[in-house]
Amino acid sequence: MDVSFLGGPHPQRGIGVVAPFDFALDRELWRWVPDEISLHLTRTPFVPVEVSLDLARLVSEHETLRDAVRALNAAEPEVIAYACTSGSFVDGMVGERTMSAAMEAASEVSSLTTSGALLEALTELGAQRIALVTPYTDSVTEALEDYLGEAGITVVSRTGLGLTRHIWKVPYHDVVAMARTAVHEDVEVDALFISCTNLPTYDAIPQLEAELRVPVISANQVTMWSALRRLGTSAMGPYQALIDDSARRILRGPAIPEPPLPEPVQEPPLQEPPAYPEYPSTE
Numbered sequence: 001m002d003v004s005f006l007g008g009p010h011p012q013r014g015i016g017v018v019a020p021f022d023f024a025l026d027r028e029l030w031r032w033v034p035d036e037i038s039l040h041l042t043r044t045p046f047v048p049v050e051v052s053l054d055l056a057r058l059v060s061e062h063e064t065l066r067d068a069v070r071a072l073n074a075a076e077p078e079v080i081a082y083a084c085t086s087g088s089f090v091d092g093m094v095g096e097r098t099m100s101a102a103m104e105a106a107s108e109v110s111s112l113t114t115s116g117a118l119l120e121a122l123t124e125l126g127a128q129r130i131a132l133v134t135p136y137t138d139s140v141t142e143a144l145e146d147y148l149g150e151a152g153i154t155v156v157s158r159t160g161l162g163l164t165r166h167i168w169k170v171p172y173h174d175v176v177a178m179a180r181t182a183v184h185e186d187v188e189v190d191a192l193f194i195s196c197t198n199l200p201t202y203d204a205i206p207q208l209e210a211e212l213r214v215p216v217i218s219a220n221q222v223t224m225w226s227a228l229r230r231l232g233t234s235a236m237g238p239y240q241a242l243i244d245d246s247a248r249r250i251l252r253g254p255a256i257p258e259p260p261l262p263e264p265v266q267e268p269p270l271q272e273p274p275a276y277p278e279y280p281s282t283e
Helices: 026-031 053-058 062-073 085-089 092-107 114-125 138-150 172-182 204-212 219-230 245-252
Strands: 013-019 037-043 079-082 110-113 129-134 154-160 191-194 216-218
Touching (some): 013 062, 013 219, 026 037, 037 062, 053 085, 053 138, 062 079, 062 092, 079 092, 079 114, 079 219, 085 138, 092 110, 092 114, 110 219, 114 191, 114 216, 114 219, 129 138, 138 154, 154 172, 172 191, 191 204, 204 216, 204 245, 216 219
Parallel strands (some): 013 037, 013 079, 129 154, 191 216
């Protein structure tokens, strides 16, 4: 069969993605990406270390990044993204900036990290007081809080799972439960951030925004949002405040009050039946 009439495939623009060796959510990244954009993924070399500050430093070494970016250059991406939150916040804001600079030096295209994209997203939303959800141990979560503090972001509340492996297996149910713990009526926050690119969040974001009535952003979401902005296009994600202006306007508006319950109908009191006159007996 002659298929020459199809004329395709259409030209694709590319985003190069460097991910840690244990990254398992490739499909989630694609869900934010429009059809005309391709993702070109590569991974850092395996190291026998569980999720920790040590691992974050190992998967973000500059030589490791340069090798990964050089491999991606063959596909000619227009932007490079380092998709790892802990690896890009572990050495603070200076560490994040030097990572981006090292990737740009190896690729000569615009480069970004998840943690850098996080700060961009918080600025976009005007969020300075946030709730934080992570799958990490306390030491890793505290490093993230320190990074945010450097940028002038206050973590009002936080919750985590204390995991050191298999983070991608966490179900949405647990993500939602953590978010409900972090955002409750006793705290006032501008946004909720769900950290770790290996934690699934795509389908949970709209539900959480509707329930908690604050913008909800996640590691994979901000990474793709920032990379696509550099290409002059938008991420896909219905009913997500970072991406959908209508969703953001709804969250900024007043909460929709519950309709009042109807007042109970007052039944008139029962009337005694009229008394009938007594007639003399004819007997």
